[in-house]
Amino acid sequence: EDQVTQSPEALRLQEGESSSLNCSYTVSGLRGLFWYRQDPGKGPEFLFTLYSAGEEKEKERLKATLTKKESFLHITAPKPEDSATYLCAVQITSGAGSYQLTFGKGTKLSVIP
Amino acid sequence: GAGVSQTPSNKVTEKGKYVELRCDPISGHTALYWYRQSLGQGPEFLIYFQGTGAADDSGLPNDRFFAVRPEGSVSTLKIQRTERGDSAVYLCASSPLQRTGELFFGEGSRLTVL
Numbered sequence A: 001e002d003q004v005t006q007s008p009e010a011l012r013l014q015e016g017e018s019s020s021l022n023c024s025y026t027v028s029g030l031r032g033l034f035w036y037r038q039d040p041g042k043g044p045e046f047l048f049t050l051y052s053a054g055e056e057k058e059k060e061r062l063k064a065t066l067t068k069k070e071s072f073l074h075i076t077a078p079k080p081e082d083s084a085t086y087l088c089a090v091q092i093t094s095g096a097g098s099y100q101l102t103f104g105k106g107t108k109l110s111v112i113p
Numbered sequence B: 001g002a003g004v005s006q007t008p009s010n011k012v013t014e015k016g017k018y019v020e021l022r023c024d025p026i027s028g029h030t031a032l033y034w035y036r037q038s039l040g041q042g043p044e045f046l047i048y049f050q051g052t053g054a055a056d057d058s059g060l061p062n063d064r065f066f067a068v069r070p071e072g073s074v075s076t077l078k079i080q081r082t083e084r085g086d087s088a089v090y091l092c093a094s095s096p097l098q099r100t101g102e103l104f105f106g107e108g109s110r111l112t113v114l
Helices: none
Strands: A003-007 A010-014 A019-026 A030-038 A045-050 A056-059 A062-066 A070-075 A084-092 A107-112 B005-007 B010-013 B019-024 B031-037 B044-050 B053-056 B065-068 B075-079 B088-095 B109-113
Touching: A003 A084, A010 A019, A019 A030, A019 A084, A030 A070, A045 A056, A045 A062, A070 A084, B005 B088, B010 B019, B019 B088, B019 B109, B031 B075, B044 B065, B044 B075, B075 B088
Parallel strands: A010 A107, B010 B109
Antiparallel strands: A003 A019, A019 A070, A030 A045, A030 A084, A056 A062, A062 A070, A084 A107, B005 B019, B019 B075, B031 B044, B031 B088, B044 B053, B065 B075, B088 B109
């Protein structure tokens, strides 16, 4: 069974205090790993796609990396507006379920001014 | 509007009632997905449409749930004989591409079953 586990469940940072969020996964065959941001009362907003181990993607203060077992979302010098829940999701390569995303429970990030 | 539109944004109903939730995807997006998100959980897949047909409905929890997309655009998720356990936020997403994880989500319809 495909599984996605995110840690920590919640993270409080001071503004400017860099850190990383973890997403570990177990799948039969990985087609892609996706990071989303979700603000309260809103739908998830797409951030990154990673396809293969060693791949990295960057956007402003965020950088996503991928290994064969996990992905990290690094947040450099965060600002209060980075506060949100960050969701990780995987898509498998083929067969039943290959159209679906399997999401983790998310990490709720709070950045304190 | 440019984004995925979902109505109603909030729906309160009584146990046993019938409910319809509507999704208007981004114009030109052929792929449409329904997900369900309970409090403190990540979204859970329900059904995927490519055009008018349901390509994957394996996430529908039971036969009380049904979804249609008759003209390949607007979709309706229908829930019969609602139960308290159906309470959740129902999210719709669309994409111009098939079999992609890069989805555009709406803000969701929050369903509360009393």
